[in-house]
Amino acid sequence: MEVALLIALSVCAIIAAYAAVRVVLEKRPLRKLPYLNVLSFAISGSLLLILPHPLSIVVAVAYFVGSTLESNAIASTYAGGIQKDG
Amino acid sequence: MLPDFLRILIAAPVCWILYITIDVYFKLPEQGGVSGATAIAKDIERGGGALHGGYMMGNIVSSPDASAGTLLASCGVTAAGIPGGLFAALLVYIGNRICYDPGYAGTTGAVVATFVVFGFTQIGFAASDFVAGMVIAILTIQGLSHSHASRLLATLWRWRS
Numbered sequence: 627m628e629v630a631l632l633i634a635l636s637v638c639a640i641i642a643a644y645a646a647v648r649v650v651l652e653k654r655p656l657r658k659l660p661y662l663n664v665l666s667f668a669i670s671g672s673l674l675l676i677l678p679h680p681l682s683i684v685v686a687v688a689y690f691v692g693s694t695l696e697s698n699a700i701a702s703t704y705a706g707g708i709q710k711d712g
Numbered sequence: 713m714l715p716d717f718l719r720i721l722i723a724a725p726v727c728w729i730l731y732i733t734i735d736v737y738f739k740l741p742e743q744g745g746v747s748g749a750t751a752i753a754k755d756i757e758r759g760g761g762a763l764h765g766g767y768m769m770g771n772i773v774s775s776p777d778a779s780a781g782t783l784l785a786s787c788g789v790t791a792a793g794i795p796g797g798l799f800a801a802l803l804v805y806i807g808n809r810i811c812y813d814p815g816y817a818g819t820t821g822a823v824v825a826t827f828v829v830f831g832f833t834q835i836g837f838a839a840s841d842f843v844a845g846m847v848i849a850i851l852t853i854q855g856l857s858h859s860h861a862s863r864l865l866a867t868l869w870r871w872r873s
Contacts, residue, residue, distance in 0.1 A: 630716050630719075630838040630840055630841065631838075633720065634716075634838075634843055635840075641847050641851050657752075657756070657759065659773045660772075660773055660858060664850055664851050664854045664855035667779075667846070668847050670783060671787065674787040678791050680792040682791055683788050683792070687803040687804065690783075691806075691810055694774065694776055697774065698774040698775065701770070702747050702751075705748050705751035
């Protein structure tokens with residue numbers, strides 16, 4: 627692996643580990659989500675740096691959008707979920 | 713050619729300025745795009761942060777915005793050059809629609825970042841520097857101190873409005 631890729635990957639991996647620790651230590655569920663967001667960024671980046679191939683772009687975007695949608699759903703549920711009329 | 717670490721340390725503020733500018737331009741700090749983003753903003757405000765900064769942080773969590781666009785475009789350029797970056801922009805556009813986001817901050821961010829990252833690769837940077845740079849840039853907003861980051865974003869929003 628190229629040195630530039632390896633260093634970039636190390637930075638992503640260290641930040642991913644840090645964000646994971648912050649997610650665990652944070653008590654309030656809604657405040658965990660921004661840390662989880664950092665974790666998703668770091669993992670998406672790591673995915674592509676481990677396997678730099680055009681199809682990896684699809685993998686990274688699919689992972690990232692999926693994780694964002696989950697955070698969106700969790701946050702909306704805590705906010706009260708879907709409000710039904712009547 | 714600059715040392716690898718130094719290139720990443722230069723790429724990080726470039727990414728930071730790029731996505732914050734586009735997000736603030738697209739009025740992400742104005743209000744929560746979905747109820748979840750508003751809930752995150754109110755929670756951050758209760759923890760001593762600023763509401764409008766919280767809205768922007770909530771919106772970043774809830775849908776791929778310019779920061780996600782910058783990361784994924786950098787990934788695209790790393791894997792396949794400009795076509796890879798533009799392909800990532802298309803996927804971000806689809807991702808926005810999946811997340812019920814009617815805005816164009818993510819797509820715009822990805823297209824602009826594609827050309828910015830490509831420009832930097834012409835002067836000795838590697839596209840992978842921007843992947844790591846963007847992860848550092850998002851860490852400074854979402855991963856260090858929510859109250860300080862939200863107050864900084866609220867100040868930038870006051871300048872915009």
